[in-house]
Amino acid sequence: MTGQEVAGLEVSGLGFSYGAKRALNDVSFCVAQGDFCALLGPNGAGKSTLFALLTRLFTTSEGQVRVMGHDMARAPRQALARIGVVFQQPTLDLDLSVRRNLRYFAALHGLAGREANIRIDAALERMGMAQRADEIARDLNGGHRRRTEIARALVHRPAVLLLDEPTVGLDAEARRAITEHVHGLCAEDGLTALWATHLTDEVWPDDRLVILHRGEIRADGIAREIIGKQTLTDRFLDLTGVTA
Structure with missing residues (x-):
């Protein structure tokens, strides 16, 4: 992303609690226009809470969300108009x-x-x-x-596509086909995608990867660089202590 280019999605210092239970704590990451970003985390990591904040189903005074430069809190209509959403539950x-x-x-x-x-x-x-x-x-x-x-x-x-566990309940071939389709949207149409999953085989080596666990970012970068000489499953286990 150049110094003049606006990020597709920018999350800064985001926090959220359910009463006394902390769901997200100081979550920050930025996805450039045209990037496919895998948000990888075990069940209960905070992925769905994050998506609820990104789509304004929930609101918070902690942190900031910007979509194509539009502040979600100050200009929600402009921000939401640039988002497409695929929720985990069929609709x-x-x-x-x-x-x-x-x-x-x-x-x-x-x-x-x-x-x-x-x-x-x-x-x-x-x-x-x-x-x-x-x-x-x-x-x-x-x-x-x-x-x-x-x-x-x-x-x-939309400029940004949010997908919350979009392959839940699908067989391996269907999961592969849909993952490939969304990667194609990013590469060919310049769409920015945030793909939430708990399945390591849906992450490609050149994907942007954010690993979320217990409401906090545990890793953020290019998948192959985060993995190093390990498999992604092993690296994920090291960072979260949870099997993939």
Whole structure:
């Protein structure tokens, strides 16, 4: 990232507590535009709490979140407009077709008519779902439902894509395919992606890697440099004391 380029996502000194329980403590990291950043942590590390703060489901007075230079606290509409989100829990309307799920989301962002159709077609094509546009979501397998959710998150052309455990419940082939698709979005479209996972095999050697454990950053850098001569699983275990 050059000195003049605005970061895709910047988190500074973020903290959050559930009553007396500390969930995040002084969390800071920065993801450059076009980077794929894996947020790796065991269950209970604070990943979902962090995502709740990044999407303004939760708010905090501790620290700052900036999306493409927009402060989440001071300019939430501008920041949120530049974010696409895929939550851990499925959120498709299973009784609607793939296209109608995306059309409803487009309407929420003020998109309609020809412009909405163009964006929907492009998002479905990008995620390999164009041929399934008229299928009912209930009839899709898990991998295709996830692809549909990612396509939906791209309809309003966000600069930053947040994915919270997006491959939960999917088989190895579906996980691999979706991981490759999101890497392609970063490399080809310049999208900034934050991919939360507890699975070490979803992290590529050249990925930006942030390891979170017990609400604190344990490592931050390029995956291959953090790993060194170890496997990522062994390095993850060393840093967290938790099996991957």
